[in-house]
Amino acid sequence: MSTSMTNDVPAVRVQGVTRIFAARKGSGVTALDDVSLTVAPGEFVSLIGPSGCGKSTLLRLVADLDVPTSGSIEVFGKPARQARIDQDYGIAFQQAGLLPWRTVAGNIELPLELHGVGKAARRARAAELIALVGxxxxxxxxxxxxxxxxxxxVAIARSLAESPSLLLMDEPFGALDEMTRERMQNELVRICAETQAAVVFVTHSIPEAVFLSNRVVVMSPRPGRIRSIVSVGLGEMSGRxxxxxEDEGFFHALSQVRELLHGDEAGINPTGVRGVETR
Known part of the structure; x- marks a missing residue:
């Protein structure tokens, strides 16, 4: 299980990462091109951009489910592969991926069972997490x-089973209706405030990205690059x-992200939006 991480070591450091997928003919498809990003411990960072911009590819690279063509990735100062072995992060995808023959408790206990945690400790941890997610x-x-x-x-609780210091989430609410999605966003804000885990969150929804995040990373169409990073500035998770x-700051951040995403179409210089970090 993961140990507590010091605040001076980034949760995630991506440096000059490029990912090129080989093609039968030609030079292949460049999904990501020279991407660099740092995520601080306890920070919530969303990745947003058009379909095919490499958001999910970047998340998979951080999770060591794929490897970059060039560049480097560290999770809490370790190579991504070592962080995976050390179970420093949990993962949640759009599909919950629960085992139908296991109960809620049984699904949450699964990663603990796979790593040899005793039955009593598994049950106690599952009960704690079941309460956490209501x-x-x-x-x-x-x-x-x-x-x-x-x-x-349940899927989020399972991703928290081994007390990770980082959550990697790929559109976990994308298949839900709008009302349920907003309730789940509220739930995730509460969970993050309680666990203090850093989060890298892939989404297509601008309101979702703004509501949840400390920073929103806006990516360009393929080949995926970081166009700009918006500092949301809506306060601590515990106060959201x-x-x-309905807050004015929320709508201001929505406008910033929207202009960055659609700036090329509207003839706007995407790096000229006020209040935006460019990298």
Whole structure:
């Protein structure tokens, strides 16, 4: 299991990463081109951009589910592969991926079971996480007895089972209806405030990225590059509630991200938006 990380070591450091996928003919497809990004411990960073811009590819590289063609990736000062071996991060995808023959508790216990944690410790940790995600009455239910939002709560709880200092999330709410999606965003804000885990979050939704994040990384169409980074500035996770969606600062950040995403189409210089970090 992961150990506590010091605040002076970045949760994620991506330096000059390029990923080229080989093609049968020609020079291949460049999914990412010279991407550099640092994520601080406890920071929530969203990746947003048009389809095919390399958001999910970047997340997979950080997770050591793929390897860069060039450049380097460190997670808490370690190569990505070592961080995976040390279970320093948890992963949640768009599909909850729960095992249908296991109960809620059984699904959450799975990563602990795979790593040899004893039965009593597994049960205690699962109970703690079930309470954290608000499913205390559903511990013995099976996935087909749960709504889509509840299944995603189980998946998030499972990703937290080994107390990771980093969560990697690839559109975990993308398949949910809008009302459920907003409730899950509120839930994730609460969970992040309690666990203090850093998060790298892939999304296509501008409001979702702004509501959840300390910074929003706006990516360009393929080959994926970082166009700009918007510092959202909406305060600590513990203070973010439903009323934030009506806040003037929220709408200001929405406009910044929207202009960066659509600036080329509107003839706007995307790096000229006020209040934006360019890298």
């Amino acid at each position: 499913l205390a009455d559903f511990a013995s239910h099976y996935p087909d007895q749960l709504s889509g939002g509840m299944q995603q709560r 509630g439903e009323d934030l969606r």
